Amino acid sequence: MDSRPILQAVQICKWYPGVQALDCIDFELEEGEVHALVGQNGAGKSTLVEIIAGSIPFDTGNLIIDGSTCLNWGPAQAIEFGVQTVHQENQLVEEISVAENIFLYNLPRTKYGFVNLSHCIEKADELLGALGIDVSSDRKVSSLTFVEKKLISIAKAFSLKAKILILDEPTASLDEHGKNVLFELIRRYSKMGLSTIYISHHLKEIFEICERVTVFKDGQRVSTSRVADTDIHSIVHEMIGKSSDKLFKRSIKPLDRSAAAETLNFSHFSRDSAVKDVSFSIRAGEIYGLAGLVGSGRTELANLIFGIDRKDSGTVLLKDKDITPKSPYDAVRKGFGFLTEDRKDSGLVLVHSVKDNISLVNLVKKPLGDGFLRLGKEEDETKIVSDSLDVKTPSVHQRVINLSGGNQQKVVLGKWLFAESNIIIFDEPTVGIDVGSKSDIYKLIDRLAAEGKFIIIISSDNPELVSVCDRIGIMRFGELVKELEGTEISEEHILQYSLGVEAVQVQGL
């Protein structure tokens, strides 16, 4: 093929405070090709496509589109050139017709300047017919099925004379038929010169539809190869990279399974299709990891356990005693603690002091009618907690908003420890935290396990799970598909089961 590149990203770098999202990325998209972009969560795929779509600026490097270097590349320029993105979530306007959605940015008008709806529907039907999508364009978007909405989103991208189409997990929740229609469309338009960037966790699809695949890891490009020259397990290997040294060494590791430690049983947690009949158990002093792709139901499971969301079923037994939380209040009273995924959104009262944040759950837990607050005592006690976690703050009166991410996370932990929580769920405990504080957090988790607490860690950072956990449960599509233990624990295994490619034998195992 003597294709010419329609897009070249040359040495593109992007920094966010504390992290380098893209580290001198080279990427090339040829005219008429379908190019897959794969990598683990946080590898930098989304950052790159957002840069291409003009929605975020890059720091250094060059973006060459159609042979010329782009200066001032923004969303307007991107759309003008013909870059179209179909996002994973539905981005159509629900309350208007399919036709109006398709031509939203360029609605045909009558000579008086009003919207010419009949002409609009006519044009839209024409387009949908040409694309082979069997949806009549005068229907309201809210009446469409999920699959139809996805197809309409794609049709909308085509209508805008796209030259570069970015598809972000397009087949998520598409059935086999929908997928075939989509692939057929992509093939047909590729022949006519459309270039597609295809992001997907479903590696098998990549071999069906893509010509080349680029693997990202930690903000760097690992490889670009023709799909004909590679296979699933070399891609998986590249996504994981060279196994680095363990991030962290546990102080006490192998758990004595024969020891009669207390067992905490979680059984039959379910809610709709988000969480499907998940059961597992933990022993006191054990660190249990929950792995899986984003959206596999891990956070949803934690919300069910903690009584935040309504559940269809699910019980927690501690030595045969039922301690299932009915609400967060109940969970707090029964010794549960939950460090949520987004500490700013649901973990901390940012505008309040370290002291007020640390003492909050403890106040909830105290019996009613406990009299007036003793502010002096509260200050002394929260200071002890803050010091024991080594929170770097000038005083406990400092507002949490002024602390670094790592120290904020310690404050959230302090809140649960001050309330003497015994069962602690960490959801993405080290996201947005610098390396130094990360190892502090691991040490603290390790210390809590040594004290005999029950620990659950949800993380998308697989190396983190591998180095910190005693056992790891892997979730996919709401189910707990596999538990790894002892020597089975490896990044390869986690990724295989997360992606559902367990049938493939990975070399060297």
Add this chain to the structure above:
Amino acid sequence: MDMTRKKKSSLKLNQSLLLVFVIFGLIIIASIVNPRFIRISNLVNILQQISVLGIIACGVGMLLIAGQIDISVGAQVSLMGILMAMIIERGFKIPPDAANAWMTAWTIPFAILATLVIGAFLGLFTGFIVIHSRASSFIVTLALGSVYKGLALLISKGSSFSLYGKFELLGRGQILNGLPVSIIFFVLIVALTYVLLKYTRYGRFLYSIGGNRKAAFVSGINTTRVTMRGFISVGLLNALAALILISRVGTALATTADAYSLDALAAIVVGGVSITGGKGTAMSIFLGVLLIGLVGNALVVMNINPYLRGVAIGTIIIISVTFGEMSENKR
């Protein structure tokens, strides 16, 4: 360590101190223009005038700290005023020779009790609708205010009820050589608010819910129950305000307390309670109420057109909110 402590305390002083300066400045200017302003009798008069606003503002202020707004308070107070006045009128109409003449003597205690019960109920009802409609409390209480006002007009048929001489203790009564009873209630309520906000779990929960509702919920706070209590407190304090107001004015009209909704909100925002919740103290509510009260009185005493009051208060709100925003962003 010392540095941040200093930084914090100086910042904290900024807002309240500014208010204190403004209040003193206003007092000095008004006293220079008209020395009568500084007379004890006028100052007592001012305090008496703001006591109703102050009591209402304490309730709304605590609610605002929890992140909820109630702009139906004026209509609530008016409605309760009408109901109370009707009860009292009925009670005193009983002929002295009727079989149930003994009820006349119990009219006032009964009216007080009934008003407090109605207040608690109005608060409960408002809170219930706000919580279960899941709409913003601003819109819901705007609508409820219209409902309450409509009810007050319906019940009173648009006419006024006079209570002259029947019920004067709360509004006009004095103890200890001229200390008005209403001021005592005002000060007591401010003190109670201070203790609730600073020294009780309930107060801390109000702050937490206003500061970050989700985090408060995940921390185990029953956000619904605490919010509900906030609305009930507003209703109860409104009932007390209605008793004092009607007692002082001597007549009840369906529109008597209309202005209090916005004045109360103005006072607490001027005082430095964050409109989004999580911040503010009893002191900030008190200072805000004092400033709003002083402005009205000073204009009259300085012989400036009293219709300027609205313009002056609006300007003060904008200045104080802008200042609050600026000191917030400096960090």
